[in-house]
Amino acid sequence: MRLLDRVILTIYTLLLSVASLGIILLSFQLLSTELVAGWVVQIAGHWQAALIAAVFFLVSIRLLVAGMRSTQDGETIVHHLDMGDVHISLAAIKNLVERTARHTRGVRGVKVYVQHDGQALKVRLKAVVSPESNVPSVTGDMQKRIHDYIQNTVGIDLADIQILVENISNEFKSKQRVE
Numbered sequence: 001m002r003l004l005d006r007v008i009l010t011i012y013t014l015l016l017s018v019a020s021l022g023i024i025l026l027s028f029q030l031l032s033t034e035l036v037a038g039w040v041v042q043i044a045g046h047w048q049a050a051l052i053a054a055v056f057f058l059v060s061i062r063l064l065v066a067g068m069r070s071t072q073d074g075e076t077i078v079h080h081l082d083m084g085d086v087h088i089s090l091a092a093i094k095n096l097v098e099r100t101a102r103h104t105r106g107v108r109g110v111k112v113y114v115q116h117d118g119q120a121l122k123v124r125l126k127a128v129v130s131p132e133s134n135v136p137s138v139t140g141d142m143q144k145r146i147h148d149y150i151q152n153t154v155g156i157d158l159a160d161i162q163i164l165v166e167n168i169s170n171e172f173k174s175k176q177r178v179e
Helices: 003-027 033-043 047-068 090-102 135-153
Strands: 076-081 084-089 107-116 121-129 158-168
Touching: 003 033, 003 047, 076 090, 084 090, 090 107, 090 121, 090 135, 121 135, 135 158
Parallel strands: 121 158
Antiparallel strands: 076 084, 107 121
């Protein structure tokens, strides 16, 4: 779930908690039924109340879809073997590609994007290369190493390995962790 969805879910949960507390108070007769009836009568005929209810309904639908949406981490490649199926996640392949690319001489940093369209596996990399390196040589070596490593480790031929050299720099880019 994305950050926006989490913020919306937090606000939505707080509002539902207040509504639930009101219903609890009403059922134990700690809240006057005349007061609640007065609020309900006040709502009738006001378009603003309908607008608020529509927003609440749309937020409910959005959160329902966000909760059911599959992420890229859930996508897998399936190998059918004699004793059963083996599922390899795209996240695992991404980690293998990233580690292989980082260990290529002349590469200072890399971001990896993996796609699987049902037929072929495609890899896109954004790399930072050291200034004393020959860029075509480094990127060619990186492509070959990634292709061979994925072929030998996962048993999949990569259809396409695209490399974009974003920067030529001596600075090492550390892998950013998301927690």
